[in-house]
Amino acid sequence: MDGEKIIRWQRKRSGKAEEIHHILKDELGGGHVPSKRFGANAAWWTIAVLALNLHNLMKRRLLPEEYGKSRPKSLRFLLYTMVGKIVTHGRRTVLKIWTGDRGGTLFASVMKRLELLQSMPD
Template structure:
């Protein structure tokens, strides 16, 4: 948010601000969206570039710039080349905010192996990449199908510490599988619940 953008935001009349939306189309509380296209210099950007701004009441503990502190609102600005005929500022802002989850997954992927390759040889790194992508997929499906609460949204580092690196054994007896895990491990119930959910999943068709 540069000084020209700040001046443009301050110059926007109230009637051009529209309620922001959530991903499901409902109104986002205490948030509004407006378009700054034509109010700032976009020289050097491709023709058709648009600039969208969202303002909202900051959540407790949010880090605010001096501009945001002065205005009492948190501002976020982004550029897009989507034509005006293809999307309102409200729709584009929802789409842009949803893309943040993609960036989160990329960041998690970098901590699961794709952030650093082990070799100078391409075939070795190609194999490493395939294994890392498989691990990322397995973690994603584990969170969706087997975990709930805090762990359902946990990042790889937390999952490794709480579940993946725990000392445990799977044994078989009485035609059943049993999970043997230390009774003092703080997340033993979450891990046991994940195994029960895994066992209850329907078998893939052959």
């Protein structure tokens, strides 16, 4: 490719790699290694990358379009901390979903989409 096409191609990307790197390091814990061992740190980084891939898959397949540009930190707050309460009673553990707030409603819609996705033929 000539130089002008390469520069145009690079400008179209507009920092997407840096954004992904920031998400991996700061929001998913990839910037802090847990051990002095290389293998453990490589596993830690692999888990962070897998979490980012699952996050992107969930945004594209399960969440409504309005959450398409959401970051892991905001979804972590909405889905994982604001969904409901885990209750243990009579040797049973149950997740009680709050329907009055945004997190519980969002979680319920995600579960419905997941059920529809499971029932689709390959």
